[in-house]
Amino acid sequence: MTVTSLDIVEAGAGFCDVFAAIHAESFEENERWSSSAFQSFFETPKTFALIALMEGEPVGFILARLIADEAEILTLAVRGTGRRRGVASTLVRTLQDHLKDINIIRLFLEVSILNGPAKALYRAAGFEKAGRRRRYYADGSDADVMVWEN
Incomplete structure (x- = not known):
């Protein structure tokens, strides 16, 4: 099921409490x-x-940072009310479109090897595995490094 009324807007430091809650x-x-x-x-x-x-x-947000002609997704989070409704994929796609517009050539992220749904989301958005970070997370689990090329 996808969301019919979803707006994606840029948000800054004034939304930190909202980001933390989500x-x-x-x-x-x-x-x-x-x-x-x-x-x-x-x-x-x-x-x-x-x-x-x-x-x-x-209902959700994506946080990213630009580094020269590349970018990194720092985190992506969606409230329960927005899950399985296309919110996360819309956020990723909107970010990718924005990065294309400003000539960013590559987008990186780390995702837990234990997080199958997130890995599927990123693969569907055109990301490919580029490496692994051993014991990256507090629980000792590894992270896959994934990359999307513009």
């Missing part, structure tokens, strides 16, 4: 990022976020 609903307790953690990301130049609004309510 992140808390989407990740295990030891993986949740606080509002101040999000604030720290926005203090780094060229960090930005896209937020998904369903009927005016925030």
Whole structure:
């Protein structure tokens, strides 16, 4: 099922509390990022976020940073009300479209090898596995490094 009324807009540091709340609903307790953690990301130049609004309510976001002609997805989170409705794929696709517009040639991310749904989402968006980071997460699990080429 996809969302019929979904708006994707750029959002900045003023949304850190919203990002933290959505992140808390989407990740295990030891993986949740606080509002101040999000604030720290926005203090780094060229960090930005896209937020998904369903009927005016925030349901998800994607946080990324630009580095020369490449970019990195720092995190992606969707509330339960937006899951399996196309919110995450719309956020990724909107980010990719934006990156094409500004001539970014490559987009990277890390995803847990244990997170099959996220890996499937990224593969469907054209990402390919480029490597592995051993014991990347707090629980000791590995991460696949994935890349999308523009």
